[in-house]
Amino acid sequence: MKYLRPQIKVIGVEPDDSNCLQAAMAAGERVVLPTVGIFADGVAVAQIGQHTFDICKDYVDEVITVSTDEICAAIKDIYDDTRSITEPAGALGVAGIKKYVEQRGISGQTLVAIDSGANVNFDRLRHVAERAELGEGREAIIAVTIPEKPGSFKAFCEAVGKRQITEFNYRYNTGSEAHIFVGVQTHPENDPRSALIASLTEQGFPVIDLTDNELAKLHIRYMVGGHAEKVSDEVVLRFEFPERPGALFNFLNKLGGRWNISMFHYRNHGAADGRVVAGLQVPADERHLVPAALEQIGYPYWDESDNPAYQLFLG
Template identity: 60%
Template sequence: MPQSYIKRILNARIYDLAVETPLDEAPLISTRMKNKVLFKREDLQPVFSFKIRGAYNKLLQLTDEQRAKGVVAASAGNHAQGLALASQHLGVSATIVMPQTTPAIKIDAAKRRGSKVVLMGDTFDEASAHAQKLVVEKGMTYVPPYDDADVIAGQGTVAMELLRQYSGPIDAVFIPVGGGGLCAGMSAYIKYVRPETKVFAVEPVDAACLKAALDANRRVTLPHVGIFADGVAVAQIGKEPYRVIKASIDGVITATADEMCAAIKDVFEDTRSITEPAGALSLAGLKKYVAETGCEGKTFVAISSGANTNFDRLRFISESTEIGEKREAIFAVTIPEKPGSYAKFCKLLGKRSITEFNYRYADNRDAHIFVGLQVSPSNNDREVIANTLASKGYKVCDMTENETAKLHIRHMVGGHAPQAGDEKIYRFEFPERPGALLKFLTKLAGRWNISMFHYRNHGAAFGRVLVGFQVPKKEHKQLETLLKDLGYPYSDETNNEAYQYFLG
């Protein structure tokens, strides 16, 4: 039972390396939410993440013989840095196996702390398989990122601190979930000490392995995992975390990438620190809970769990923030292609701020414009705008939730290509590392003409590409076979409204 972790958590002697992080009130977001919001600042740990707690606690439990043979772990980020620092502190040899897609900032951080870094494969699973091979070959001890009782107990010290730091009633605590180590440790402690406090796990909507497990009443493996919040991009919840979590939480909340971006901005405005997407995930869940329940006057805690993000990701995060905050709406609007149409359209919008306006001449009948507008998140502004435009005879398509429109089309609006017959459109994700784009193109080249291509580096582990192929209908099955053989996640976007309006 989860209660068995209480003694482990109380006995975790980690504070000669990990620090007790502050529990800070967030006045700006509290005022907006009409609830008291507190941030547990795990971004202030020596490695800018809570992961140092579990890694160090695990090393403290090893025998002298195990320490002498060294430790190994597979990690693409925060666990690697936590283990590297803990190993350096105890004088233990550490080998970290990372995917080749790991950003240089994380590789350098592990090396700087004295660990040997081995780059293997494109995914965590490939890196993990190599780490297990080293365990067999060299007798090293594997230090799991989450599926281990000592690691879970180390992470549980976050809950021990926050309940000591805030003696008043706490209505709910929101905890990010990837493999589940943090949530397992924290929820076990909170439910034992303050059973009246609700505990909500928060996951990305495209990496919700805990929700899938609870729905199926067993652990399942997701067929595809979203990569935006790389710190929680896990296909299957850990076995031991799942056993603990399912008995000690009150629900699961999922958040989109846009909602995480908005939460990153919220954390910045209250703390002037920039979290990684996974680091702001719990706040995104908190905001969603408040919006859905309409509660006021409550006290909530969000875990600011990490701040290891690449600087070049900030552009994408910033662009997505307004949509995630529901303060920007994106529409495709059809207006007559004749003098005075733009002035008439803009007059109808009144004094609303236009955030984006894209147009390219296509024919002398209709003009399709891509327009972004600032809206209010509280009064169905998107729906009001769409209805107002439609009532004046405009054809309107709301693209605020259209991923292809947001990631690609808004940067491509340039006109239709009637000469590009038999065009099929696909969206891909491929490992982001030097030479990856060339390799991707080489695999696709030769059979069919590429009629459109858009790639944009978002500073993440995987690149996103929108590609058009000119493929005769009788060869569609051959194309599908080739795409499956590529091994990259993809989706057919030929019928996507954004493409049809502006580029088809």
């Protein structure tokens, strides 16, 4: 290709945690990476081969790197366009084009991505689905501080506005403030993450952006909770409600502010029904009012207060 059309640029794309070609070209010789990420296992190489490097150093014009989230977003793009699923290494070209165009703001050029593999491991799809929206800039992960008092959840949802809440994790804190782990739907152009954070901050909700925080995305989101020793009279309920825009706010609105919410967990998985686990602090002399209040909400529910999983890890 370079022989026939030397003006064509050849741009290499590598994962940012296994960039052996980029490191070799920067050093002018082959180098050995101290660690290699294996998400894109088809290109998980610590040292580029001698023959490959001899060719690339003369004919590759540039090398760019992409993150795991950007690779996941590219896999989703390819699926949306062709209904084909590539392996992470196979989607590198598309991820690279997206990043190249975004960084340089180019238009009117012909760009070609080479899909170099489709042998995806089925269990890898779970991670791809979880991270694709983040890689596209269509979801933000944030930590928000709200007052530890009844009605705060509802006030926060009102502050979010028409944006869809994709994740909500909270456990009662004995202090005056509560910290919630929240996912919110965004749009890279029309409603970016920065606009969401600015809006919440202006409305009095301190925000920490966790969208690029690997610890938060890989672990903390699953660990929010634990025993709340000073929570008394807790009733634990599991709900299902129709999954549509505004459904979570509607659920909280129907739940009302009569009883304090001591635990809340929700994650949008793309299913027809949204699933919530909620803890309510209900005094013993008001327990008889709970069934009637739940019937007014109108959503299917299950009382999990005696569930051993709750008692062992959360009660």
